[in-house]
Amino acid sequence: MNPKKINSEIIQNGSEIVTGTSQAVGINRRQFFKWLGGGLAVAFVWQDTSILAAAEKEILAFKKLPTEQIGAWLHIAEDNTVTVYTGKVEVGQNIRTSLAQIVAEELLVPISAIKMVMGDTDLVPYDAGTFGSRSTPAMGSQLRKTAIAAREALLEMASQTLKKNKSALKLANGKITAPGSTALSYGQIVKGKQLLQTISDNAPAIAVSQWKIAGTSVPKVNGRDFITGRHKYVSDIKIPGMLYGKILRSPTFGATLAAIDVTAAKAMKGVTVVHEGDFVGVAAPDLSMADKAVAAIKAQWKTTNQPSRAEIFAYLKNKASSGQSGGRNGGTTKGDMKAGLAAADKTLQETYLVDYIAHAPMEPRAALAHWENGKLTVWTGTQRPFGVQSDLAEEFKIPEEKVRVIMPDTGSAYGGKHSGEAAVEAARLAKAAQKTVKLTWTRPEEFTWAYFRPAGVIEVNAGVKKDGTLTAWEFHNYNSGGSGIRTPYEVANQQIQYHPSDSPLKQGSYRGLASTANIFALESQMNDLAQLVNQDPLEFRLKNLQEPRLRAVFQQAAEAFNWGKTKPAKDHGFGIAGGTEKGGFTATCAEVAVDRNTGEVKVIRTTTAFECGAIINPEHLDQQILGAIVQGLGGALFEAIDFENGKILNPTFAQYRVPRFKDTPIVQIIQVNRPDLPSAGAGEAPIVAIAPAIRNAIADATGIKLKKLPLVPNGLLVHLKKS
Amino acid sequence: MELQVNGVKRNSKATPDSSLLSVLRDEFDLTGTKYGCGEGQCGACTVLLDGKAVRSCRTPLSATQGKKITTIEGLEVKGKLHPVQEAYLKVDVFQCGYCASGMVMSTVALLNNYPNPTEEQIKDFMNGNICRCGTYPRIVKAINEAAAKV
Ligand code: FES
Ligand code: FES
Numbered sequence: 062m063n064p065k066k067i068n069s070e071i072i073q074n075g076s077e078i079v080t081g082t083s084q085a086v087g088i089n090r091r092q093f094f095k096w097l098g099g100g101l102a103v104a105f106v107w108q109d110t111s112i113l114a115a116a117e118k119e120i121l122a123f124k125k126l127p128t129e130q131i132g133a134w135l136h137i138a139e140d141n142t143v144t145v146y147t148g149k150v151e152v153g154q155n156i157r158t159s160l161a162q163i164v165a166e167e168l169l170v171p172i173s174a175i176k177m178v179m180g181d182t183d184l185v186p187y188d189a190g191t192f193g194s195r196s197t198p199a200m201g202s203q204l205r206k207t208a209i210a211a212r213e214a215l216l217e218m219a220s221q222t223l224k225k226n227k228s229a230l231k232l233a234n235g236k237i238t239a240p241g242s243t244a245l246s247y248g249q250i251v252k253g254k255q256l257l258q259t260i261s262d263n264a265p266a267i268a269v270s271q272w273k274i275a276g277t278s279v280p281k282v283n284g285r286d287f288i289t290g291r292h293k294y295v296s297d298i299k300i301p302g303m304l305y306g307k308i309l310r311s312p313t314f315g316a317t318l319a320a321i322d323v324t325a326a327k328a329m330k331g332v333t334v335v336h337e338g339d340f341v342g343v344a345a346p347d348l349s350m351a352d353k354a355v356a357a358i359k360a361q362w363k364t365t366n367q368p369s370r371a372e373i374f375a376y377l378k379n380k381a382s383s384g385q386s387g388g389r390n391g392g393t394t395k396g397d398m399k400a401g402l403a404a405a406d407k408t409l410q411e412t413y414l415v416d417y418i419a420h421a422p423m424e425p426r427a428a429l430a431h432w433e434n435g436k437l438t439v440w441t442g443t444q445r446p447f448g449v450q451s452d453l454a455e456e457f458k459i460p461e462e463k464v465r466v467i468m469p470d471t472g473s474a475y476g477g478k479h480s481g482e483a484a485v486e487a488a489r490l491a492k493a494a495q496k497t498v499k500l501t502w503t504r505p506e507e508f509t510w511a512y513f514r515p516a517g518v519i520e521v522n523a524g525v526k527k528d529g530t531l532t533a534w535e536f537h538n539y540n541s542g543g544s545g546i547r548t549p550y551e552v553a554n555q556q557i558q559y560h561p562s563d564s565p566l567k568q569g570s571y572r573g574l575a576s577t578a579n580i581f582a583l584e585s586q587m588n589d590l591a592q593l594v595n596q597d598p599l600e601f602r603l604k605n606l607q608e609p610r611l612r613a614v615f616q617q618a619a620e621a622f623n624w625g626k627t628k629p630a631k632d633h634g635f636g637i638a639g640g641t642e643k644g645g646f647t648a649t650c651a652e653v654a655v656d657r658n659t660g661e662v663k664v665i666r667t668t669t670a671f672e673c674g675a676i677i678n679p680e681h682l683d684q685q686i687l688g689a690i691v692q693g694l695g696g697a698l699f700e701a702i703d704f705e706n707g708k709i710l711n712p713t714f715a716q717y718r719v720p721r722f723k724d725t726p727i728v729q730i731i732q733v734n735r736p737d738l739p740s741a742g743a744g745e746a747p748i749v750a751i752a753p754a755i756r757n758a759i760a761d762a763t764g765i766k767l768k769k770l771p772l773v774p775n776g777l778l779v780h781l782k783k784s
Numbered sequence: 785m786e787l788q789v790n791g792v793k794r795n796s797k798a799t800p801d802s803s804l805l806s807v808l809r810d811e812f813d814l815t816g817t818k819y820g821c822g823e824g825q826c827g828a829c830t831v832l833l834d835g836k837a838v839r840s841c842r843t844p845l846s847a848t849q850g851k852k853i854t855t856i857e858g859l860e861v862k863g864k865l866h867p868v869q870e871a872y873l874k875v876d877v878f879q880c881g882y883c884a885s886g887m888v889m890s891t892v893a894l895l896n897n898y899p900n901p902t903e904e905q906i907k908d909f910m911n912g913n914i915c916r917c918g919t920y921p922r923i924v925k926a927i928n929e930a931a932a933k934v
Pocket of ligand 2: 153423472473878879880881882883884914915916917918919
């Protein structure tokens with residue numbers, strides 16, 4: 062393919078027009094329409110202020126608006142194109158489709174008429190990032206309101222043009238019609254105009270019951286590009302004359318350079334070597350040359366002792382703080398723990414352990430960096446384009462408007478691509494080489510130098526009465542985090558605390574954050590408490606649970622699963638677990654089969670009931686739930702990062718096992734639609750119940766109560782022998 | 785070396801021990817074939833060699849001599865999708881789509897072997913392809929859909 066063509070495809074939306082404008086400083090109306098080419102633009106702003114009133118008078122637009130004030134904008138061009146600009150990014154959660162659906166719905170245009178410009182810091186308003194399942198609830202509702210404002214403005218203009226009362230006008234299929242007049246397309250309506258409007262959060266939205274496009278299963282909007290291989294991920298982009306980068310990695314974490322000799326690498330033709338402190342990398346005309354150049358560097362590293370996996374849990378607990386509760390750390394204190402334990406007929410004190418795991422997105426980190434006249438443009442796969450923009454600005458001591466970050470739809474993230482390591486590395490190489498540089502991490506680099514879901518130690522102490530009433534609940538999480546730490550069950554006496562610690566591995570966000578760990582401990586404990594008082598695990602939960610939305614998913618999952626019915630065979634077990642996270646409510650039932658001779662545990666089937674308010678796209682919701690279940694299966698059964706003295710021991714797919722076709726059970730999904738409730742995101746919450754459901758099913762089949770994630774990295778044989 | 789890629793003869797400047805994947809992607813700009821691991825474990829780089837699925841990351845150029853290489857870019861003929869692609873599109877399988885090319889190519893090879901695969905044959909054959917987004921059941925659905933048509 063002609064490289065120039067790729068280039069202009071990648072610098073999507075016509076970079077020629079837009080290069081040099083930057084949202085970071087705001088832009089004025091004339092500039093805005095200069096690159097948009099006339100028409101109607103509507104910007105979503107957070108609050109009505111006098112500044113915004115001025116903007117509406119078309120004297121100035123974003124110039125004086127603090128950029129944080131703008132959430133998204135939308136433009137209707139004279140050629141009928143509707144373009145939506147949002148800082149959210151696509152990493153496989155299919156928001157390119159669902160957000161377009163929302164706009165199509167309100168503007169009454171077919172979805173194909175909508176163009177989504179996402180995650181390009183020069184073109185879209187500031188956005189903190191795509192995480193925390195916020196895209197649907199926050200960006201979805203902003204875009205809905207923006208689209209409504211655009212629709213109203215169109216009606217207003219059409220009423221003037223057609224000299225008809227607004228109430229006589231009808232919108233359908235991108236056109237406005239009035240009795241006795243010819244239909245006007247949106248493009249015709251906005252022709253010759255340069256109208257900029259703002260809309261604030263106070264505007265009302267269309268009732269869910271009236272949704273026509275939102276709420277249906279529109280297929281992935283650019284789906285064809287993926288099954289033909291045409292979509293360009295960052296690692297696929299090429300720019301004429303670009304070089305390939307490669308970084309010299311230290312042998313262990315925490316190592317520093319003691320001595321280095323780069324002469325041989327420097328002598329290679331076309332190779333640039335960068336050596337700044339402990340950062341050493343090369344840029345070469347092709348990848349094999351880059352590999353050779355790095356191999357030719359002689360480096361001596363000074364290593365320091367680092368904690369290993371064998372001692373990690375003791376280490377994390379020793380280094381932990383005395384505990385934080387409340388606020389974003391999630392903990393809480395209620396009643397009197399002592400009294401609660403005294404009132405109990407039975408108590409149960411347990412410790413649960415959770416290993417570090419890797420996100421292992423199929424597309425490893427990649428970045429393409431290009432410097433031109435002091436301006437840096439970086440294409441990279443990140444969930445935080447603006448965060449990476451500011452990291453780069455800081456790194457190179459240049460203003461943010463001199464940095465443009467572009468995020469093409471990326472090969473997934475799962476909370477693992479909040480950072481911009483590859484972007485910074487590629488930009489350093491490009492700066493030194495004075496050429497465009499592409500850097501793609503290898504799989505072992507991704508496994509080693511990205512970040513991990515935290516490991517953790519969780520201690521639970523609970524008291525229960527004979528009749529199944531919970532009386533006391535003490536819960537301490539060391540290191541893994543505060544998400545999902547509170548119990549959804551009614552307990553009069555509680556002490557819940559998160560204790561941050563000092564993680565020897567770089568740790569960060571993960572799908573569902575710490576709730577994958579906290580709800581594992583919580584729901585395992587609930588299972589064993591039910592057994593202590595001889596109650597069915599579902600009955601026991603419902604007895605102590607008031608939250609109606611969580612009750613509903615428990616009941617629906619259990620019913621669809623045939624909870625309580627006889628098991629199909631000996632050594633099969635049923636388990637149930639549930640929880641809430643990020644506004645989603647989930648319950649999962651699992652059936653496992655245990656082979657007592659080999660110790661193999663097979664997950665036969667799972668049933669998950671999930672509710673996240675009004676459903677926007679049932680098929681894509683199904684995908685998100687399915688994806689969470691399958692990913693959760695890995696963390697539940699076998700995924701764990703192994704490390705020793707600063708070195709990752711299993712940085713390959715041969716060594717780090719992820720779920721495959723054969724591991725995947727029959728996955729039944731029950732979507733609970735609540736059109737009366739606002740839509741919440743669905744990418745995270747459905748992952749939280751799978752591990753405890755499987756764990757409880759293993760306990761049901763064998764009596765073995767596992768306390769550690771992953772549950773059976775080496776099968777169940779060791780445990781079977783012990784019991 | 786001379787290679788036959790998607791029905792076209794092409795010359796590569798790379799050495800015989802170079803990986804087919806790097807030549808396809810970096811030299812011929814056929815970037816539909818993906819790098820996922822470089823160790824033959826994920827299937828993202830799957831292409832067909834005389835109709836059989838191979839992991840191009842572990843295939844040296846020398847092993848392709850005299851054989852027909854088909855990549856994802858070669859499936860579509862004059863704008864018409866291959867039935868396997870059609871089926872995947874219809875089922876709306878993917879999330880991030882990074883595994884898509886490898887899945888589609890493996891499916892074509894699978895159906896060359898077993899025109900009407902059982903569930904077990906599908907899982908056996910496809911087990912070397914990882915989809916980290918967890919779309920496996922949807923892929924199985926698409927494969928059944930394609931088998932009915934191929
Ligand atoms: S890249 Fe070849 S199998 Fe993973
Ligand atoms: S769809 Fe993301 S890896 Fe398969």
